Amino acid sequence: MRKSDGRERLLTAGLKVLHSRGFNASGVQDITDAAGVPKGSFYNHFESKEAFGAEVVARFWEEGARRALPLLSDETRLPLDRLKAYFAAKAAANLASRFELGCMMGNFAAELSGQSRLVRDRLAALFAGWTRALATVVREAQEAGEVPRDLPAETLAGFIIDAWEGAVLRGKVERDPAAFERFERIVFSKILA
């Protein structure tokens, strides 16, 4: 096995382990077992479990972005329609996992912000990038006259992401779609309206 293969296997398997069990409930051995690599090889690839966690949550974001961000830039649709499609796809992904996993960014924000400056800084950068991506489309919706211009697009986008993270958390607790339904209803009838 080449060194890069082991690293890749650790990231792929570790993402699943840390997403489902959380960071502190997972040992390095859980990650190496899931990846099918010797426990001792972990530190050939990553300086620490903390550094691994920061890489894994960035990969979580990249994978989600690869799937969902194209919906935001689909210029065959009006901006507001794109935003609806984007959150509908994300809600469907949460339903598909029976609301159990939640968002790894939110999970790590809750569990690790106080424990790891490295993870917290990575999360801050990821949330900022997500907010910019969403704000671009909110701004287009404002320019198209679909959304009022009384609040800055960045403010609206930041709030909508926070409300989304809260809905995902509530979904984890209640294991039903109610939080996602009211998110969709209120975002598109009150906030972007």
Added chain:
Amino acid sequence: MRKSDGRERLLTAGLKVLHSRGFNASGVQDITDAAGVPKGSFYNHFESKEAFGAEVVARFWEEGARRALPLLSDETRLPLDRLKAYFAAKAAANLASRFELGCMMGNFAAELSGQSRLVRDRLAALFAGWTRALATVVREAQEAGEVPRDLPAETLAGFIIDAWEGAVLRGKVERDPAAFERFERIVFSKILA
């Protein structure tokens, strides 16, 4: 030391430990050390660390409710003013802890929903009670003509709580009040308006 004293010391000290470090990063010994009781005595008072976690998060809610809920029932103020005062007080509490701790209910929702059915059920009940308490005041605001009646008070209250939890998470990551400021702005200019 009477048995009830040890139990009370464990709950008081353990709430602080679990709030700042999270559940899985804290051992029973961290809790007994903080409480100043012998490690072995923990299981005289609680069946498991999990059962302790469920009691602690219920106590977190009760303590917060004792401080903040009176603001919601202050009948010298109009309902919308009470809601503003309530969230302003909660934002001030987050500022006072430099946004580090977050909400234990949100933290446990993220960390433990998949790990503990006991904690998840407790959280579901606490979130439902919180939503009912908030919805009562939203309904009063609707009856007073301060808030439109186009959406049910329970839907609005549920969404506002989710958005709050998301803002608290973002505050933990960014360690600044931006998420609280946009929460206040959007809730009171778009959602309850």
